[in-house]
Amino acid sequence: MTRILAAGDHFVLNDLLTDAIGREVTGHSVSYSELTLPWPVVPFGRIAEVDEASGTEDELIEALQGVEVCVTQMAPLTEKVLKACPDLKLFCISRGGPVNANIEAATRHGVAVTSAPGRNAAATAEHTLGMMLAAMRRIPQTNADLTAGTWRGDYYMYGNVGPELEGSTVGLVGYGAIGSRVARMLQGFGATVLVYDPYVTDEALAGRARKVEFDELLARSAVISLHARVTPETTGMIGAEQIAAMQPGSIIINCARGALLDYDALCDALDSGHLFGAAFDVFPQEPIPAGSRLLTTPNIVMTPHLAGASKATAQKAARIVAEDVRRYLNGEPLAHCANPEALMSAGTV
Known part of the structure; x- marks a missing residue:
């Protein structure tokens, strides 16, 4: 059983994330937990060493206990989060680039980080x-x-x-x-x-x-x-x-x-x-x-930073990260990974 946290927000909804994953990972045993981040009702900002993030490190740490895969748009993947969440192996960010992730720290902790280029x-x-x-x-x-x-x-x-x-x-x-x-x-x-x-x-x-x-x-x-x-x-x-x-x-x-x-x-x-x-x-x-x-x-x-805001964007974002979750569970190379060496060094793919 692979535990997956959907840390969505009010644009890329948790339902979009879990529904997309469900369509992709048939044949795998997965369980879901959810965390809803406040963006865009509350603007994103810098959290610890990462930019354009939403929520707090502490609430994410609590939600990630025992979780192997996290799919999100805005959750902050920081050094503090990585140290506190040893079960985490895959962190999928449903946006054009992984700006809200500390890639160097994720690589050291053996956590692969993916994104969703072209979604918007x-x-x-x-x-x-x-x-x-x-x-x-x-x-x-x-x-x-x-x-x-x-x-x-x-x-x-x-x-x-x-x-x-x-x-x-x-x-x-x-x-x-x-x-x-x-x-x-x-x-x-x-x-x-x-x-x-x-x-x-x-x-x-x-x-x-x-x-x-x-x-x-x-x-x-x-x-x-x-x-x-x-x-x-x-x-x-x-x-x-x-x-x-x-x-x-x-x-x-x-x-x-x-x-x-x-x-x-x-x-x-x-x-x-x-x-x-x-x-x-x-x-x-x-x-x-x-x-x-x-x-x-x-x-x-x-306009208030909403050029990429459409229903199709949110749906594409969820689909792109769900496809990389499927690849991870199948032991295949990830399509949009910022640090493939993280899982390769851990012998996962």
């Missing part, structure tokens, strides 16, 4: 297109005026209207699972797509976009959308100098990570009129603190 790629790509259109056509602002009882005819003035996607050049910074989907969607709008991604190949672009250097992308794009991971090289990659190099009247979209962009420099460019607009789903501090310039700078469209 379609949802985030669709949201990105929605944010582009909202910023270009000022949809939220005009809706707010109408619901307040004001008909703003001046929005139709030539100097106030925005560009179209058809015939525009859109620059994508990053061409992974999300960026490539955005490029495919932009083709349908008739946009020209440029890509800056040092790792992408011409074959991967598949004729949908053209690879260019960063400076060319900045200079030629009417819209720039960020889809890069946060690394030492990409942190702060769009700052005052890069924004100044963009076309007057252009637009920045960020549905990736707040650390990619200097938001203060962005607000300066909107206040000066150098940029037409911007749209953000991610921020340097979440929730946005009171007094932030983002709350008062004009022509910004914002």
Whole structure:
């Protein structure tokens, strides 16, 4: 009998996790226990040495006693948790990367950590297109005026209207699972797509976009959308100098990570009129603190870090981790493991 803890939350529900595992592990004897974490009702944050986690170490330790497999989205896998839970062997995180796990400590303790890459790629790509259109056509602002009882005819003035996607050049910074989907969607709008991604190949672009250097992308794009991971090289990659190099009247979209962009420099460019607009789903501090310039700078469209939030995302996330639970129980290599050496050294797979 393999004991499995489903440590879900209010998005990736425990029922989704256990139902998905049940469909995958037929023929194996398993038992379930459950822990419900407070995210997203309570924002995630740093817990001990891991980021973007929910709940507490102590409640997770209590729930993991005697448990061999944990499936979760936000539970914190820390050194303290690992030391207190010697039966744990597999920790499956149902999100794009295992940011809420101490991978080095997990490896030392013989715990394999998996994730669910691509789970929210379609949802985030669709949201990105929605944010582009909202910023270009000022949809939220005009809706707010109408619901307040004001008909703003001046929005139709030539100097106030925005560009179209058809015939525009859109620059994508990053061409992974999300960026490539955005490029495919932009083709349908008739946009020209440029890509800056040092790792992408011409074959991967598949004729949908053209690879260019960063400076060319900045200079030629009417819209720039960020889809890069946060690394030492990409942190702060769009700052005052890069924004100044963009076309007057252009637009920045960020549905990736707040650390990619200097938001203060962005607000300066909107206040000066150098940029037409911007749209953000991610921020340097979440929730946005009171007094932030983002709350008062004009022509910004914002959503609260929910670009990847769809029912399909939650269902895919549960299915992807359940498939790795099945592989683990069958003694097969894990598909999305951050530290396969953890189980190999323990002689499990």
